[in-house]
Amino acid sequence: MTDQVDTAWEPSEVQRERDEWRRRRTIRSAAIASGSTVLLIGVVGGLVVSSPGWERVQETYFDWDKAVSSFPAVLEGLWLNIRVMALCAVLIVALSLTIAVMRTIRGPVAFPLRLVGTAYVDVFRGLPLLLVIFLLGFGGPALSLSGLPTSALFWGCAALVLSYSAYVAEVFRAGIESVHPSQRLAGRSLGLTYGQTLRHVVLPQAWRRVIPPLMNDLVSLQKDSGLIAVLGVVDAIRAAQIETAIDFNYTPYVVAGVLFCCLTIPMARLTDRYARKKGYHGAGGHL
Amino acid sequence: MNSELLRLHGVRKSFGDHVVLREVDLTIEPGECVVLIGASGSGKSTLLRCVNLLEVVDDGVISFEGRDITDPRVDGDEVRSRMGMVFQAYNLFPHLDVIGNVTLALRLVHGVGAEEARSRGTAMLERVGLAAKAEARPDDLSGGQQQRVAIARALVANPRLMLLDEVTSALDPELVGEVLDLLTELKAEGVTMLLNTHEMGFARDVADEVCFLHDGRIHERGRPEQVIGDPQEDRTRAFLSRIRAS
Numbered sequence: 173m174t175d176q177v178d179t180a181w182e183p184s185e186v187q188r189e190r191d192e193w194r195r196r197r198t199i200r201s202a203a204i205a206s207g208s209t210v211l212l213i214g215v216v217g218g219l220v221v222s223s224p225g226w227e228r229v230q231e232t233y234f235d236w237d238k239a240v241s242s243f244p245a246v247l248e249g250l251w252l253n254i255r256v257m258a259l260c261a262v263l264i265v266a267l268s269l270t271i272a273v274m275r276t277i278r279g280p281v282a283f284p285l286r287l288v289g290t291a292y293v294d295v296f297r298g299l300p301l302l303l304v305i306f307l308l309g310f311g312g313p314a315l316s317l318s319g320l321p322t323s324a325l326f327w328g329c330a331a332l333v334l335s336y337s338a339y340v341a342e343v344f345r346a347g348i349e350s351v352h353p354s355q356r357l358a359g360r361s362l363g364l365t366y367g368q369t370l371r372h373v374v375l376p377q378a379w380r381r382v383i384p385p386l387m388n389d390l391v392s393l394q395k396d397s398g399l400i401a402v403l404g405v406v407d408a409i410r411a412a413q414i415e416t417a418i419d420f421n422y423t424p425y426v427v428a429g430v431l432f433c434c435l436t437i438p439m440a441r442l443t444d445r446y447a448r449k450k451g452y453h454g455a456g457g458h459l
Numbered sequence: 460m461n462s463e464l465l466r467l468h469g470v471r472k473s474f475g476d477h478v479v480l481r482e483v484d485l486t487i488e489p490g491e492c493v494v495l496i497g498a499s500g501s502g503k504s505t506l507l508r509c510v511n512l513l514e515v516v517d518d519g520v521i522s523f524e525g526r527d528i529t530d531p532r533v534d535g536d537e538v539r540s541r542m543g544m545v546f547q548a549y550n551l552f553p554h555l556d557v558i559g560n561v562t563l564a565l566r567l568v569h570g571v572g573a574e575e576a577r578s579r580g581t582a583m584l585e586r587v588g589l590a591a592k593a594e595a596r597p598d599d600l601s602g603g604q605q606q607r608v609a610i611a612r613a614l615v616a617n618p619r620l621m622l623l624d625e626v627t628s629a630l631d632p633e634l635v636g637e638v639l640d641l642l643t644e645l646k647a648e649g650v651t652m653l654l655n656t657h658e659m660g661f662a663r664d665v666a667d668e669v670c671f672l673h674d675g676r677i678h679e680r681g682r683p684e685q686v687i688g689d690p691q692e693d694r695t696r697a698f699l700s701r702i703r704a705s
Contacts, residue, residue, distance in 0.1 A: 181481075184469065187518040190531050197531070 235423045242415040242424035249411030250431050256325075256397040256407075260332045261390055267337040272344035273370065289341070296338035302399060305331040309403040328400030336393055343385045347378035380447075387443045391436045408432070463522075464489045464620055464651055465510065470519035472505055472675075479505045481675045483519070487620070487653055492646050494662040494683070495655035497672035498698060503655035504547075506672070507622045510653065511544050524619060540568050543613030547625040549605040551597035551612070557584065558593040561612045569616050583615040584608075587641055603634030607641060614650070621645070623654035659702060663687050671695045 183191065220226065274282075274289035296304070308331040313322035320326070351374050359369035401410035408431060412424035467485040471478070479502045487493050495503040508514045510521055512528060512535040521529045528538045551560050562580040565571040571579065584590045587607040597605055606626055613621060623642070627635045639661045646652060646665050656662060662669055662683055669686040671679040671694070679692045690696045 181471065181478075181518075184518050186520060190529075194531050 231421075233422050233426050235421055238415075238419075238421045238423040239427050242412065242427055245411045245415055246408050246424055246427050246431065249406055249408035250428070250435075252405065252407045253394065253397045253432075254435070256329055256332070256400065257390075257394045260329055260336065260393060260397065263329075263333045264336045264340055264393070267333060268340035269344055271337060271341035272348060275341070275345050276348050293338045293341055296335050297342070299335070301331070301335045301396060302402070304335045305399055305402060307331070308334070309400070324403035325400070325405050328403050328405060332393065332397065332400065336389065336396075340386065340389050343382050343389065344378065347382035348374055350381055351377045383443060383447055387440065391439070394435060395432060462488055464491075464524060465653065466520075466522040467506075467510070468520045468522075470506070470509060470521060471517045472502075472509055472514060473517055479675050480509070480516075483675070483677060485670065485677070487651060489619075489651050490649045491667045492652045492654070492665055493668045493670065494666035495653070495670050495672055496657070496659070496662060496686075496698070497655075498701075501672040502675040503672055504624050507544070507624050507653065507655065510620075511542055511622055512538055513544075536568075540564070540616065541618055542620045542622060543610075543616070543618035544622045545606070545609050545613050545624065545626050547628050549597070549602070549609045549629070551605055551609055553597055556594050556596055557589065557600070557608050560597065560608060561615050564612070565616055580611075580615060583611045586614075587611045601634060602630045603637045606630065606634075606638050610638070610641060610645075614645070619651065621650055621652045621654075623652060623656075625655055625657070627656065627658060657702065659687055659699070671698065673698070 223229075271289045271292060274285040275293070277285055305328055308327045309324055312320075312327035312330065313324075316322070355373055355377065356369055359373040360366075364372065398407045398409040401407050406414070408428045409425075412428040415424040416422055463486045465485070465487040467483055470480055470483040472480040483502075483506060485493070485506075495506065497503050505514060509516050510523075516529050519529070520527050523538060524541075527533070528535075552563070555563065558577065558580050561583055562571075562576040565576040565579060566573060581590060581593060584593055587610060589604060589607055589611070592600060592604065592608075597608065600608065606629075610621075610623075610626070626642075627638050630638065635658065639658060642652070642654075642661070643665050664683075666683045668680060669683045670677045671686060671690070671692070673694050679686055679690060679695045685691075686695065687699065690699060
């Protein structure tokens with residue numbers, strides 16, 4: 173760029189007045205925004221606290237001592253949720269990407285691949301997750317397949333992976349198909365193979381578009397990882413339930429809820445920041 | 460003095476450290492056609508976008524119909540509703556058919572009823588010779604047809620000023636003519652236009668004034684036969700000879 177040295181530009185009188193007006197405007201907007209936020213929280217909080225049953229609710233759901241005493245058990249349960257989620261997320265991405273690619277390959281030769289992919293998605297998206305967990309959790313070990321563990325945890329995770337992969341595969345497929353066909357043509361014209369075009373041209377572009385919906389599924393998975401508790405595994409919710417059963421004080425559920433939020437909220441902000449830093453179009457929500 | 464429709468005074472715009480417009484002065488009278496010429500990156504498009512309030516100027520005043528529209532208290536949507544803008548890449552809405560594109564702002568911005576919007580839209584499409592394509596999707600039209608639809612879309616609400624940003628640059632050579640012919644007719648009908656283009660023949664025939672921009676400044680301005688036919692500045696001459704060589 174042929175940017176000459178700028179002859180020391182000073183804003184004009186008009187511009188200074190405009191800048192000043194914009195500055196005052198910004199301050200006013202910020203004041204109104206924070207004021208109304210505080211007011212809203214105050215009103216809602218006041219309504220709840222002043223309600224006639226508040227004391228009983230507080231005792232049953234927000235008992236500090238109970239929260240402290242149940243915290244270790246719930247936290248230990250949560251650690252299981254985290255491990256299940258992390259492991260399943262990796263497997264889900266691998267399986268769903270495979271399914272999505274299978275479904276997008278063209279040509280008559282690939283028909284069986286497309287058929288398998290479509291049938292898989294149809295079946296596992298149609299079945300309720302809880303049903304899959306029951307089927308695999310109790311039916312899987314009963315098969316007594318040699319080489320496969322019979323633990324409830326293993327089969328519970330398998331159910332999660334199978335079910336979620338069907339959803340995530342559709343997200344990936346939508347992303348892959350949203351990449352303009354001219355991108356494929358450009359890749360192939362350079363001599364890249366079908367696979368190379370997919371790997372180096374199409375998927376990187378698809379990936380950036382599907383980050384927000386993928387994030388959605390990840391958060392959802394984190395909570396649904398608790399469903400394997402029906403097989404007898406002790407996760408955060410199950411641990412809270414056990415604690416609750418001692419004295420019918422429901423504070424442990426609130427503890428579990430807060431812990432779940434503590435996991436998801438930072439994760440959401442981190443993905444937003446990652447997406448914005450990469451300059452992805454349409455990605456990265458603003459607070 | 461106050462007959463001018465648009466007046467730019469000392470307009471400055473930068474993106475980060477890169478100053479795109481410096482001290483730009485310009486006036487347009489009603490019915491005039493002012494053509495900006497200059498190399499890519501000389502600030503022509505930015506100037507149009509500043510007039511349309513799509514960019515906020517760093518300094519200077521843009522007056523439209525006698526009012527300072529660069530004042531932050533001015534409602535930009537209201538100002539833009541009285542200008543028409545046409546883009547290089549047409550920017551038609553692909554999810555709407557042609558008549559839908561042309562009537563969208565009439566219905567949403569100007570409060571025209573569906574029936575009247577349709578008849579005005581159809582009349583405007585007839586004006587640009589595309590009445591038969593009213594139900595077509597933009598993707599099914601040629602580039603020249605799309606650009607004529609975009610002009611119809613900008614023109615249908617009777618804007619006081621048309622801003623045309625390199626409207627023929629994305630077109631195949633054989634389609635350029637149909638768009639330029641339309642613009643020539645509009646000029647004859649008294650439509651006020653501020654446009655930038657690389658079509659020197661068109662500028663010479665239609666413009667009332669030609670401004671040569673270089674590095675964010677207007678280096679030379681005047682009647683087209685003077686600026687294009689007999690440029691006084693070395694930079695203008697260099698630019699024109701590069702254009703002609705290509």
